[in-house]
Amino acid sequence: MPEAPLVVQRPERWDASFDPDMTEAEVDRILSLPPFKDMDAKAFAPRIPLRGIILHDTRIRRFGNGEIIVRQGDYGTSAFMIISGSVDVVLRPGLPASMLGRRESKRKGPFRMMAQLWSSWKHPESFNVSKLKQDKQFREERDQDEVRVFLQDIPRVLQNHKTETMGPGEFFGEMAALSRMPRAATIYGKSDEAELIEIRWQGLRDLMRYDGTLRAHVDRIYRERALAAYLRSLPLFAHLSDLDLQKVREKTEFATYGEYDWSGKYKKLVKSSGAVPAAKEPVIAEEGDYPNGVIMIRAGFARVTQRMGHGHRTLNYLGAGQYYGLAEIVHNWRRPEAPIQLQNTLRVIGYTHLLIIPTSVMEGVVLPGVPKGRLPPPMEPTPSRRVGSAPNDATARIGPDLLEFLTENRFFNGTAAMVLDLDRCTRCDDCVRACASTHDNNPRFLRHGPASGNIMVANACMHCADPVCMIGCPTGAIAREVAGGQVVINPLTCIGCEACFRNCPYDAIRMVEIRDENGAILLDNQRKPILKATKCDLCVEQIGGPACQRACPHGALLRVNLNDLDTFAPWLKR
Numbered sequence: 156m157p158e159a160p161l162v163v164q165r166p167e168r169w170d171a172s173f174d175p176d177m178t179e180a181e182v183d184r185i186l187s188l189p190p191f192k193d194m195d196a197k198a199f200a201p202r203i204p205l206r207g208i209i210l211h212d213t214r215i216r217r218f219g220n221g222e223i224i225v226r227q228g229d230y231g232t233s234a235f236m237i238i239s240g241s242v243d244v245v246l247r248p249g250l251p252a253s254m255l256g257r258r259e260s261k262r263k264g265p266f267r268m269m270a271q272l273w274s275s276w277k278h279p280e281s282f283n284v285s286k287l288k289q290d291k292q293f294r295e296e297r298d299q300d301e302v303r304v305f306l307q308d309i310p311r312v313l314q315n316h317k318t319e320t321m322g323p324g325e326f327f328g329e330m331a332a333l334s335r336m337p338r339a340a341t342i343y344g345k346s347d348e349a350e351l352i353e354i355r356w357q358g359l360r361d362l363m364r365y366d367g368t369l370r371a372h373v374d375r376i377y378r379e380r381a382l383a384a385y386l387r388s389l390p391l392f393a394h395l396s397d398l399d400l401q402k403v404r405e406k407t408e409f410a411t412y413g414e415y416d417w418s419g420k421y422k423k424l425v426k427s428s429g430a431v432p433a434a435k436e437p438v439i440a441e442e443g444d445y446p447n448g449v450i451m452i453r454a455g456f457a458r459v460t461q462r463m464g465h466g467h468r469t470l471n472y473l474g475a476g477q478y479y480g481l482a483e484i485v486h487n488w489r490r491p492e493a494p495i496q497l498q499n500t501l502r503v504i505g506y507t508h509l510l511i512i513p514t515s516v517m518e519g520v521v522l523p524g525v526p527k528g529r530l531p532p533p534m535e536p537t538p539s540r541r542v543g544s545a546p547n548d549a550t551a552r553i554g555p556d557l558l559e560f561l562t563e564n565r566f567f568n569g570t571a572a573m574v575l576d577l578d579r580c581t582r583c584d585d586c587v588r589a590c591a592s593t594h595d596n597n598p599r600f601l602r603h604g605p606a607s608g609n610i611m612v613a614n615a616c617m618h619c620a621d622p623v624c625m626i627g628c629p630t631g632a633i634a635r636e637v638a639g640g641q642v643v644i645n646p647l648t649c650i651g652c653e654a655c656f657r658n659c660p661y662d663a664i665r666m667v668e669i670r671d672e673n674g675a676i677l678l679d680n681q682r683k684p685i686l687k688a689t690k691c692d693l694c695v696e697q698i699g700g701p702a703c704q705r706a707c708p709h710g711a712l713l714r715v716n717l718n719d720l721d722t723f724a725p726w727l728k729r
Contacts, residue, residue, distance in 0.1 A: 231626070279596070573600060
């Protein structure tokens with residue numbers, strides 16, 4: 156007789172609570188505070204109750220005077236509400252990189268660059284121990300597994316900075332948490348003990364999904380603080396008066412699609428040699444539908460596809476700042492007697508944050524004043540060429556197979572991907588030696604990676620548009636350079652926690668044991684080797700750019716933004 160199947164409880168997302176020590180008394184306290192006390196508990200799903208969200212997706216945190224809560228430029232996954240005490244927001248200018256745990260930007264001088272040709276370290280990953288000391292204004296403390304970072308001598312440090320104080324009841328960090336955009340400002344504790352509620356993004360999402368109280372607050376804050384400035388930065392809206400811009404702001408809709416933690420699932424797919432077919436990706440707008448509005452990609456990526464037989468073919472992919480549906484709306488506005496429908500489908504790749512401006516607002520407010528040349532050219536929908544359906548010149552030159560390869564592997568995320576033409580590459584390793592010479596005899600990439608035909612994308616940091624490696628770094632050691640946007644790691648403040656190493660979807664970060672100048676492995680006070688994260692820094696200190704590309708004698712290597720196919724396509728067909 157066969158054994159009865161074992162019945163187990165379905166796993167819930169909060170099997171791993173944000174704070175396992177959260178108590179019912181603390182939940183009662185949070186639910187007694189606005190806006191939580193104004194929420195309708197009956198509106199929440201039975202499996203995701205309001206009390207369950209507070210219990211499992213929030214935690215109460217306390218920050219001392221000068222303790223950094225969020226850093227400008229960091230990628231965070233949680234929002235905060237102040238319960239008691241106060242915090243200060245550094246408005247302008249931003250704090251120096253060293254005070255945030257980051258590497259100071261600097262260029263190598265000509266003599267130091269020349270010295271690279273004959274000098275090298277005797278041992279791999281060697282450091283002068285005296286140079287591993289941190290900036291005096293950056294103090295790091297460990298509280299069990301938590302790392303706390305403090306600003307030192309605040310009155311002197313901030314005497315030339317404009318700050319703003321926030322008090323009980325105020326929210327911050329919600330838009331960065333939901334849309335995975337970098338934090339807009341550095342915020343630190345001002346009072347001796349500021350008490351805050353921290354809400355992880357899953358809980359924030361569900362609180363906004365089932366009750367309008369918090370969503371209205373977040374939408375209002377975003378419209379007031381960020382939306383107008385963002386729209387002003389786009390050529391399509393630059394001509395609008397303040398009154399017209401306000402009309403657009405009031406009608407703009409916010410939406411998010413896809414999986415926030417797409418990188419983890421992507422890594423599992425790579426290991427299983429699988430791929431997500433386009434038909435399985437969430438659909439934002441579908442071919443044949445009426446164009447209800449212009450969709451703008453605020454953060455993340457989306458794939459443009461068209462029906463082909465029983466499947467779909469990829470036409471293009473869109474990144475931050477790009478539009479979908481504009482050509483169709485412009486056509487219908489110009490020729491209302493012959494309206495057309497959406498000519499292709501927009502699908503989510505990973506996690507995408509959108510702004511949607513309704514068609515009525517586009518036709519009534521935006522389009523009438525747009526200068527000539529800023530709108531798509533007239534295009535007639537015919538059986539051979541329908542509006543927006545044909546690949547543009549760059550995608551046509553790249554070809555469907557390579558375009559699909561770039562899309563399935565998420566390489567469009569890379570702003571400086573290392574692409575090799577295997578027909579030209581002779582495996583001379585000049586690129587590797589040049590990288591080693593630039594980085595104290597330690598190469599920062601592998602001349603190996605996935606390939607399609609004669610094109611290979613090497614395992615080197617791509618300096619992603621959506622750098623998920625930066626999420627969760629406790630000391631700010633991995634960050635973007637302000638000037639060029641390169642993602643770099645500061646060895647002084649890297650604590651070897653492996654957060655960036657685990658988060659990187661492309662296996663471009665390595666953890667290494669560091670040594671002193673005599674080759675001895677450096678140990679901590681528990682006699683364990685000290686680890687540091689290392690990766691390609693795009694030769695940020697080197698005049699002339701990436702040494703790997705400059706050293707290739709055959710023109711076989713290119714560091715390229717794969718979200719800019721107009722640059723990539725000519726290199727392929729050179």
